[in-house]
Amino acid sequence: MQPATIKLFLINGSPTGLRTAEISNWTGKAIAGPRSDLDDYLKRPELATPGVYFLSGVDADSGEPILYIGEAENVAKRLKQHAKTEQKDYWVHTSAFVSKDDNLTKAHIKYIEGKLIQQAHASKRVIVMNSASSGSSLPEADRAEMDVFIERMIQLLPVLGIHHFSKPAITNPSVKKTVQPDSPDTERTILYCKVKGLIASGTRSEDGFTVFKDSQAVEDIVKSCPAGTVKLRKALVEKGIISLQDGSYIFTEDYEFSSPSAAGAFISGRSTNGLTAWVTEDNRPLKDLKS
Incomplete structure (x- = not known):
């Protein structure tokens, strides 16, 4: 992504309250x-x-995490309908995007909604309450403009x-680095978790710890294994x-956990201290690394 300056306005002064x-x-x-x-929203x-x-929510x-994505020609009116007529117990936070120049049409917002629903399903990181949507058909120039809006x-x-x-x-564990799309290469230390003859590899990531594709995890878990791990x-x-x-379980793609310990528990099937369970190729534990 391109560098950007973000202006965040806390309407009531609270960082978790109403904000633009x-x-x-x-x-x-x-x-x-x-x-x-x-x-007030x-x-x-x-x-x-x-x-x-x-x-x-x-x-x-x-x-x-669970997510519903919608579009409306009058967002406030549609949200009132959700609040009055639909049972959405998971709904705890609302985010809406509009245009400051009033240049979004019904076709535009349906296109944006469809693209975002597809991306949310593809991410496999969230329960999406919408079925897959094809969105709206737009002229080529409008599609390009809306794709930038989505970015x-x-x-x-x-x-x-x-x-x-x-x-x-x-x-790319073979060269011991990970690269964020649209940004310069970022060197990262590859770490390994070994248990019962199985091995998993991963690295710290922006939102926790990413376990790499082809990593292995034990099939059986102990009775005291965290309930969240069992459900996950x-x-x-x-x-x-x-x-x-x-x-054994094999990861078919990279997956990001909330922490090294959460990743370690998933791999080993028991409560795990991720700072010691994940080690470098030369057996240095994560806790001894600078980052």
């Missing part, structure tokens, strides 16, 4: 806030215009607490991120 976010030289604007402040004049919105059963949205979303659209690191294993099997092969 903008990027310099961009026509879009984000308005975000907790559902507990929905009445809906009074924002920007939301009486076309836009795309996100209802986010956490799934009560699995503990995984800016994705750049802002982590600032608003939604991290599920960020591009994952491109990994089931979820990753269903998503096809891990598969059982010859008595």
Whole structure:
């Protein structure tokens, strides 16, 4: 992504309350806030215009992040309908994107919604409450313009607490580095977790710890294994991120955990101190590394 200057305005002074976010030289604007402040949120004049919105929270059963993506010609009116007529217990935070120059049409926002739903499903990092959407057909020039709009949205979303659209690191353990798309190469230390003759490799990442594709994890877990790990294993099997092969689980793609310890527990099937379980090729533990 391109470097950007973000302007964040805390409407009530709280960093987790109502806030707006903008990027310099961009026509879009984000308005975000907790559902507990929905009445004040809906009074924002920007939301009486076309836009795309996100209802986010956490799934009560699995503990995984959960997301609904929608579009409306009047965002405030649509959110009022959600609040009154739909049972969305997971919904704790709202984020909406509109245009400051009133240049978004119904076709534009349907195109944006469709693209974001596809990306959210493809990320496998969040439970998406929408089925896959084909969006709207646009002329080539409009598609290019909306694709840029989406890139800016994705750049802002982590600032608003939604991290599920960020591009994952491109990994190449053989040369011991990971590279973020659209940015210079970033050297990272590759770490290994070995248990019961199995081996997993990974590295620290922006939101925790990424375990690499082809890593192995034990099939059986101890009774005292954290409940969250048990639920996550089931979820990753269903998503096809891990598969059982010859008595162990194999990662079919890179997957980012919330911490080295969460990754270690998943690999070993028991509570694990990630700072000591993950070691370098020359057996130095993660806790001894500078970063």
